[in-house]
Amino acid sequence: MKSLATKVALLSVISGVCGHAVVEDPPPRKTGPAQEAACGQNVVLVLEADIAGPIENAVAGADADYKCNAYLCRGYQFEDNTDNVLSVAAGDVLDFHVNLVAGHHPGYANVSIVNTATNEVVGEPLRSWDNWPDHLSGPPRDDIDYNVTIPDSLGSTCSKAGDCVIQWYWYASGNEQTYESCHDFTLSSS
Ligand SMILES: *[C@@H]1O[C@H](CO)[C@@H](O)[C@H](O)[C@H]1NC(C)=O
Ligand SMILES: *[C@@H]1O[C@H](CO)[C@@H](O)[C@H](O)[C@H]1NC(C)=O
Numbered sequence: 001m002k003s004l005a006t007k008v009a010l011l012s013v014i015s016g017v018c019g020h021a022v023v024e025d026p027p028p029r030k031t032g033p034a035q036e037a038a039c040g041q042n043v044v045l046v047l048e049a050d051i052a053g054p055i056e057n058a059v060a061g062a063d064a065d066y067k068c069n070a071y072l073c074r075g076y077q078f079e080d081n082t083d084n085v086l087s088v089a090a091g092d093v094l095d096f097h098v099n100l101v102a103g104h105h106p107g108y109a110n111v112s113i114v115n116t117a118t119n120e121v122v123g124e125p126l127r128s129w130d131n132w133p134d135h136l137s138g139p140p141r142d143d144i145d146y147n148v149t150i151p152d153s154l155g156s157t158c159s160k161a162g163d164c165v166i167q168w169y170w171y172a173s174g175n176e177q178t179y180e181s182c183h184d185f186t187l188s189s190s
Helices: 004-015 033-039 041-049 055-060
Strands: 020-025 085-089 093-102 107-115 127-132 145-149 164-172 177-188
Touching: 020 177, 033 041, 041 055, 055 177, 093 164
Parallel strands: 085 177
Antiparallel strands: 020 093, 093 145, 107 127, 107 164, 164 177
């Protein structure tokens, strides 16, 4: 049996060949006991070995306890993130910063409000980039330093924290890998 530390080290080496990016500011959803229970230890180990790594690497090593959908917020659960909920109102402009560790494999990206019960996008994407990363978009670079405006069309769909997330999504078409970061929020009246 390999030790946990050895496993994590091996996984870091494996994931070293991929693109890497993660929203860094404000801090997105993270792991915790609810995710381990929902996604199984192997998936969580791979995701945590590289928080900016692709979801595919983690799902490839899923064990029998894998019962979450890692393609929704990397399987990060609201229950582990109840102390990290943004309070927003329609019309608010929120600034985000992506830590782009490696972007050798371009693709496209978008930011959408996603209903966590159905994993469906609510309304239109808030932002989308046909070409991401885009080194020529700045300075200041609009791909890694972007804002989104909270739409006024959310109605009651996202009234409770955990019902919806603001999900950043990058699909690196070149090597077919998916990167995501999620933010929980509650809607207050503007
Ligand atoms: C936006 O992201 C979603 C994942 O949330 C993805 O399935 C979809 O293809 C993307 N849409 C566009 C227009 O890029
Ligand atoms: C939001 O981003 C857009 C596009 O990059 C920019 O033109 C605009 O000034 C930004 N708005 C705010 C309030 O920062």
